[in-house]
Amino acid sequence: MIMRVLLAAVIxxxxxxxxxxxxxxxxxxxxxxxxxxxxNQNGTAAEHGHSQAEHATxxxxxxxxxxxxxxxxxxxxxxxxxxxxxxxxxxxxxxxTVMLSGQAITTQNGVLxxxxxxxxxxxxxxxxxxxxxxxxxxxDLVARQGWWFGTVLATAGGIALxxxxxxxxxxxxxxxxxxxxxxxxxxxxxxxxSAVPAILAADFVANTxxxxxxxxxxxxxxxxxxxxxxxxxxxx
Amino acid sequence: MHTKEASFPVVSLSAQERMITGVVAxxxxxxxxxxxxxxxxxxxHNAAHDTRHAITVPCH
Numbered sequence: 001m002i003m004r005v006l007l008a009a010v011i012x013x014x015x016x017x018x019x020x021x022x023x024x025x026x027x028x029x030x031x032x033x034x035x036x037x038x039x040n041q042n043g044t045a046a047e048h049g050h051s052q053a054e055h056a057t058x059x060x061x062x063x064x065x066x067x068x069x070x071x072x073x074x075x076x077x078x079x080x081x082x083x084x085x086x087x088x089x090x091x092x093x094x095x096x097t098v099m100l101s102g103q104a105i106t107t108q109n110g111v112l113x114x115x116x117x118x119x120x121x122x123x124x125x126x127x128x129x130x131x132x133x134x135x136x137x138x139x140d141l142v143a144r145q146g147w148w149f150g151t152v153l154a155t156a157g158g159i160a161l162x163x164x165x166x167x168x169x170x171x172x173x174x175x176x177x178x179x180x181x182x183x184x185x186x187x188x189x190x191x192x193x194s195a196v197p198a199i200l201a202a203d204f205v206a207n208t209x210x211x212x213x214x215x216x217x218x219x220x221x222x223x224x225x226x227x228x229x230x231x232x233x234x235x236x
Numbered sequence: 237m238h239t240k241e242a243s244f245p246v247v248s249l250s251a252q253e254r255m256i257t258g259v260v261a262x263x264x265x266x267x268x269x270x271x272x273x274x275x276x277x278x279x280x281h282n283a284a285h286d287t288r289h290a291i292t293v294p295c296h
Contacts, residue, residue, distance in 0.1 A: 068282035089268025099258030
């Protein structure tokens with residue numbers, strides 16, 4: 001029984017990761033590569049030694065080379081691989097929420113589960129920390145990771161209270177949880193100056209949010225479909 | 237066991253089964269999220285670099 005739900009998560013996660021990975025290669029990675037050219041001109045790319053463009057323009061800026069995938073096929077393969085793993089990870093988190101909330105997930109309401117996941121993992125964090133291209137100024141990494149993670153938790157809790165609780169006071173608490181991250185405020189970058197053109201950054205924001213919407217909608221619908229397909233009722 | 241509708245098998249899990257499945261899935265999912273999105277090692281960072289940017293988690 002446990003295995004059946006976990007298997008559903010693996011299948012839904014692989015489908016979502018494959019779709020999102022393909023979208024990333026098509027719409028998102030070209031923007032990252034374009035931004036890296038500016039990142040390198042910027043000279044702020046200190047602890048970063050991964051792209052060939054960087055190696056080319058910064059011949060020996062950082063000589064402590066750690067392994068990084070070669071540009072081209074290898075880098076693309078890692079994009080696909082990491083998206084498959086991330087898809088399965090997101091799927092486990094969705095399955096956990098479905099199980100612990102005691103709700104059902106079906107092909108029909110899968111879109112709504114997916115929408116909730118998109119708001120939690122993409123839209124809410126993006127309101128404070130806009131999707132970030134290489135070379136854009138940013139505050140301390142650990143502070144941003146902390147804000148990102150706190151925002152995910154607060155938003156997930158807020159949506160759960162609003163949707164699943166009948167009590168008005170608890171729903172109100174849910175709304176408070178949704179606004180808290182931006183009342184606290186995300187860590188600010190030290191400067192607003194960036195060598196990366198604004199158009200490139202805007203393009204990146206739209207395409208990454210589209211990619212994350214694709215992730216979560218495919219996840220929700222395919223998990224609902226897999227768990228409710230004829231035959232899955234048989235005792236597992 | 238209370239099944240409201242035959243087509244919602246997930247609802248037919250017992251509370252205990254749901255709890256166990258939910259906790260196992262939560263641990264697995266959190267582990268994978270940390271590996272792809274947050275792990276501090278340079279190798280993990282470089283392997284997942286483009287995906288970290290694309291899924292809009294803080295990268296560097």
